[in-house]
Amino acid sequence: MPELPEVEVLRLRLDSLLANKKLVDVDVLKSRVVRPELPKFLKDKIVNCTISKVRRRGKFLWLELKHFQSESAFPLIIHLGMTGRLFIQKNIKSLPKHSAVVFKLNNEYLVFKDPRSFGRVTLDTDCIENLGVDALSSDFTEDALASVIKNTSQSLKARLMNQKKIAGLGNIYSCEVLHKAKISPFIKGSSLCANKLKDLLKAIHVTLHNQVNFGLSLDLDFKGEYKNDGLFYYGTKSTQKNQLQEPFSVYGREGESCRNCESIIMRETQINRSTYFCPECQK
DNA sequence: CGTCATGTTAAGGA
């Protein structure tokens, strides 16, 4: 589920559903997902806290918690990893397979499920303190982008995916953004001219905003099924006929033709991931 | 059977 637009859509929906609700209990079913602290420590800290706000930076989501007497808030951080999903159930008579953590509220349950267990629930703030600038924040300027992509031996795409430099772009949207800006994923960032740098910044903004709007347009119902379950999921294209499709330009389109120039989209391995690109548009 | 998958990070090398 997990790049910036999907997490942002989830954040907006969760914020309206969870604000001012109280955490009554927590049940950790997959202890691997709660790390590095122990599940008991987590439970002791968060039970009886109230959720004041749901926040996000990059792909990290957190519930801002307050103890009933205390003024200060602290974050309960949730990262979805590759397969994490969050949804709300009225009861827990049947929990989905691979449920990892169940948060009990007064009249409902917030369920975190994660088959691959790459996701994480934690009180340890190291992971958000070391993040780079959020790709949708107003601090993500031309200067910020320039300082991230120059003075390195890494390829431009590797740089875009480095969360310590820019928070929010993953493999899908890094491919998409570079195609939109018509820039090769394999070049060094230092070789980008000023105009191309502007194109790239704009492509990042437009692509991410469009995807957030797309996600908000989906009809989600938080029932915890694979479809319409409260998650903006990139696999939605395989659901109902009247559902909008996520229109990727290059990602997952190896062998298909580029919509700009008709060339065949290629796939190559780069930093252990698949990079999809148009060899004509992105020279 | 084999290959691929939206992500992070510990460990090792330069």
Next chain:
DNA sequence: TTCCTTAACATGAC
């Protein structure tokens, strides 16, 4: 020290 590359984590879809 810092910066970079690789392998590993665990399960499912095709």
